Amino acid sequence: MTNLEDTMRLATLSLSVAALLASAAVATAAVKPETAIRYRQSAYTMIGWNFGPLAQMVKGKAPWDAAEFARHADRIASLTPQLLEGFPEGSATGAKTEAKPDIWKNMDDFKSKMDDLVTQSKALADVAKSGDEAKMKDQFKKTAGACKACHDKYRNED
Amino acid sequence: MTNLEDTMRLATLSLSVAALLASAAVATAAVKPETAIRYRQSAYTMIGWNFGPLAQMVKGKAPWDAAEFARHADRIASLTPQLLEGFPEGSATGAKTEAKPDIWKNMDDFKSKMDDLVTQSKALADVAKSGDEAKMKDQFKKTAGACKACHDKYRNED
Structure with missing residues (x-):
C-alpha cells in the first residue's frame, strides 16, 4: 500500500x-428533557384512553363489543412500542414526572419490562381478531399485569 | 297476532x-371534557414528536435517512386517525385548550379537514416506502399543509 x-x-x-x-x-x-417527558406522558395518556374501554368491558361495566375491543387493542399494540424512546438518558428530571430515577439505573430491566408490555399488547391485538371473549379477557389481564409490573417498580404514584 | x-x-x-x-x-x-382535552393534546404531542425529525430532514438540518423518515411517517399515519375522537361535543372548555369553539359550530368542515390530514399522512407513509427523496419531501409539504389548514382556522396559538 x-x-x-x-x-x-x-x-x-x-x-x-x-x-x-x-x-x-x-x-x-x-430532545430536551421536558420534551421527552411530555412525549412519554402523552403516549401513556393515549394508551390509557384506549385501555379504559377494555377494562370497562372486561369488568362488565360496559356491554361486550368484540369489534370495539379489537379496535382499541390494535391502537394499544401500536402505541406501546413508542414508549421507550420517551426515556432518553438525562430525562429523569426537567418537568413534573412520575418516572422514578431508578429507571435509568436499571435500564436493562426497564427495557425488558417494556419488551414484555409490547409482547403482551401485541398478543392482545392478535387474539382480539379471533373474537373469542374468554381468550380476550385472559390476555387483557396479562397485558394489565405487564403495565402493573413496571408501575410497581418504576412509577411514583404519590 | x-x-x-x-x-x-x-x-x-x-x-x-x-x-x-x-x-x-x-x-x-x-368521557369528561378535561379527559378528552388531555387525550387530544397527547395525540398532537405524539404527532409533533414524529413530525419534528421529518421537518429537520426536509429542511436539511438533519442528515437524510429514508428508513428513519419512513418509521416516523408510519407512526404519524397511525396517529392522525385517532385525533377526531378527542373532540367530542361538550369539550370546547374544561381545561386549557387551544381548540377554538368554532370547531363544534363547523364540525362538518372540521371533520373534512381532519379527513384530509388522514389522507395526506397515509400518502406520506406510502410514498416513504419507495425511498424516493423528492416525492417524500413533496408529500411532506402536502401533509404539513393539511396541518396548517386546520390550525389556521381552528387553533388559538396565542
Missing part, C-alpha cells in the same frame, strides 16, 4: 467518523 | 331500546 492510499483511507475514515458524530449530535441535541 | 305476542314484542323492543340507551349513556358518560 502506498502512502497516498494510506492517506486517502484515513481521510475517508475521518469523514465517516465526523458524519457519525454530527448525526449523533443532531439526534441527542434534538 | 295475539295480544300476548304483541305484548312480548313490545317488551323485547323496550328491552333493546333500554340496552341501547344504557350503552350510549356509558359511552357518553365515560
Whole structure:
C-alpha cells in the first residue's frame, strides 16, 4: 500500500467518523428533557384512553363489543412500542414526572419490562381478531399485569 | 297476532331500546371534557414528536435517512386517525385548550379537514416506502399543509 492510499483511507475514515458524530449530535441535541417527558406522558395518556374501554368491558361495566375491543387493542399494540424512546438518558428530571430515577439505573430491566408490555399488547391485538371473549379477557389481564409490573417498580404514584 | 305476542314484542323492543340507551349513556358518560382535552393534546404531542425529525430532514438540518423518515411517517399515519375522537361535543372548555369553539359550530368542515390530514399522512407513509427523496419531501409539504389548514382556522396559538 502506498502512502497516498494510506492517506486517502484515513481521510475517508475521518469523514465517516465526523458524519457519525454530527448525526449523533443532531439526534441527542434534538430532545430536551421536558420534551421527552411530555412525549412519554402523552403516549401513556393515549394508551390509557384506549385501555379504559377494555377494562370497562372486561369488568362488565360496559356491554361486550368484540369489534370495539379489537379496535382499541390494535391502537394499544401500536402505541406501546413508542414508549421507550420517551426515556432518553438525562430525562429523569426537567418537568413534573412520575418516572422514578431508578429507571435509568436499571435500564436493562426497564427495557425488558417494556419488551414484555409490547409482547403482551401485541398478543392482545392478535387474539382480539379471533373474537373469542374468554381468550380476550385472559390476555387483557396479562397485558394489565405487564403495565402493573413496571408501575410497581418504576412509577411514583404519590 | 295475539295480544300476548304483541305484548312480548313490545317488551323485547323496550328491552333493546333500554340496552341501547344504557350503552350510549356509558359511552357518553365515560368521557369528561378535561379527559378528552388531555387525550387530544397527547395525540398532537405524539404527532409533533414524529413530525419534528421529518421537518429537520426536509429542511436539511438533519442528515437524510429514508428508513428513519419512513418509521416516523408510519407512526404519524397511525396517529392522525385517532385525533377526531378527542373532540367530542361538550369539550370546547374544561381545561386549557387551544381548540377554538368554532370547531363544534363547523364540525362538518372540521371533520373534512381532519379527513384530509388522514389522507395526506397515509400518502406520506406510502410514498416513504419507495425511498424516493423528492416525492417524500413533496408529500411532506402536502401533509404539513393539511396541518396548517386546520390550525389556521381552528387553533388559538396565542
